[in-house]
Amino acid sequence: MRSLETLSFDNSYARLPEACYSKLNPTPFAEPPYLVSFNAAAAKLIDLDPEQAKRPEFAGVFGGSLLVPGMEPLAMLYSGHQFGVYVPQLGDGRAILLGTVRNERGETWDLHLKGAGLTPFSREGDGRAVLRSTIREYLCSEAMHGLGIPTTRALCLVGSDNKVYREQIETGAMLVRMAPSHVRFGSFEIFYYRKQHEQLTILADYVIANNFAHLVDAPDKYARFFSEVVERTAKLIAQWQAVGWAHGVMNTDNMSIHGITLDYGPFGFMDDYDPGFICNHSDHNGRYAFNQQPYIGLWNLSCLAQALLPLAEKEELKAALDRYTPLCEGRYMELMRAKCGLIEAKEEDVSLIQDLLVLMHLHHVDYTIFFRSLGLFQTGSASLNEPLRDFFLDREAFDKWARRYRCRLQAEGSRDNDRLVRMNRVNPKYVLRNYLAQTAIEKAQQKDFSEIDRLLTLLQNPYSDQPGMDAYAYPPPNWGKHLSVSCSS
Ligand code: AMP
Ligand code: MG
Secondary structure: OEOOOOOOEEOHHHHOOHHHEEEOOOOOOOOOOEEEEEOHHHHHHOOEOHHHHHOHHHHHHOOOOOOOOOOOOEEEOOOEEEOOEEEOOOOOOOEEEEEEEEOOOOOEEEEEEEOOOOOOOOOOOOOOEEHHHHHHHHHHHHHHHHHOOOEOEEEEEEEEEEEEEOOOEEEEEEEEEEEOOOOEHHHHHHHHHOOOHHHHHHHHHHHHHHHOHHHOOOOOHHHHHHHHHHHHHHHHHHHHHHHOEEOOOOOHHHOEOOOOEOOOOOOEEOOEOOOOOOOEOOOOOOOOOHHHHHHHHHHHHHHHHHHOOOOOOHHHHHHHHHOHHHHHHHHHHHHHHHHOOOOOOOOOHHHHHHHHHHHHHHOOOEHHHHHHHHOOOOOOOHHHHHHHHOOOOOHHHHHHHHHHHHHHHHHOOOOHHHHHHHHHHHOOOOOOOHHHHHHHHHHHHOOOOHHHHHHHHHHOOOOOOOOOOHHHHOOOOHHHOOOOEOOOO
16 A cells, blocks of 8 residues: 555656647645545555545645655647537646556556646636536546446545636635546547647557557557547447436547546436437537437547548548447447346347337436336236336336337246346446535535535445435436536536
8 A cells, every 4th residue: 555655656648749748737726725535446546545645745735736756747738629620729728647656456547637727728717627516527437437437537636715716706626537548539639630740650659558558569550549449439438328428528639548438527417318418508509419429429539530540541440430330339239238137139129228218208207217117127917017107107108118028028038036136237226416416516615525425435336225325316306407517617
């Protein structure tokens, strides 16, 4: 177990050409930093002794006012397509890469401090993040991890009474997030559009050497790297769709080359099933609506493919892109079959699942609660499925679907008890509904951080019944149904 001083930071990104970043230290808050929440599960990934969080220096180090040996802070440069439009320069406008920690298992984790103050890439922003948005990212990234969805992790949240001006006056906070790297599609796009092909090659070689080491000696390593990004992204988005989660701002600068969920903004888990769910209040045209995500994934990958044109054959990149849709759809169907407790794959499953979703949409059925409850489906007698029928206003419509489902289950000899166990492993009981996050935020704004820790613990095990926590699995109260989440964070 390591202390803050023995984390042994390094920063290989700082050895790349200076065109890739700008070196600078975090800007401390004007008011003293204090620890809001600490995540022992993420600390374990870097062998950090959880007792370290009790030291007063901890909030200093992860609140931007103290550096520890080996840190070489820098703001990363990137560009990206925002809402379909190319923006020639973005970059870390309020986040700073502190450095990399290699754990005893040889894995490396980049630690990024979000809300760390102005950088040369801040544009018109203030370099800060508000407590509200850092709580949302902190909780959601750990919730996604708990669900088994690839994501950045969150080590801790440090607050301060420093005022930050948004629609209202709020307070600032810093979030430490961890990832194999914070390289995005946009990190490549910037060098392509600037015609800096040498930097493009250096960056690609860096990423391959550090995170795709099995490709280092492959003759077509850049095309194979891209192919892996395609594969990981397709599977990631299939997982988002299966769990009913929308990212909200799928710009190419928010797409990780590791195929992990990155940059949590106005994201949302849907309550009632609605394929057109738009979680980002500013997304007026629904570009990033829930049911658009698979297509946007492909669109974003085609931007990355274009940026890699100087490094790989067009035909190879195109062939990799062509794998995306079958991969994403195939994975989605696997996940949905599992959510329905089906083991064998049959062609009719596509319509069975699609018809269920249409019914759920029509009858405003809660996505998470229904799938969790579907585990209790009884193949023996229709009358035992009364609680499931009650999700639907038109009971006969459900009965009709249930008869097909029953036949399908019987055809593969499905046993109710076994199926329930399997389904509970893939249909979460608890997800981070907006109103749950909102409750934690409102308490935290009054300096009560207990709800953050309660939700963190709960969401790290979303598939298990947790005693005394049933209320967290209920549908949202009326006030929490359509909370609007803006991009302002
Ligand atoms: P996002 O939509 O959060 O992914 O951010 C898009 C771009 O805006 C990135 O370059 C961010 O670093 C930058 N940005 C967002 N908020 C701020 C802020 N408050 N200050 C400076 N830059 C920001
Ligand atoms: Mg971003």
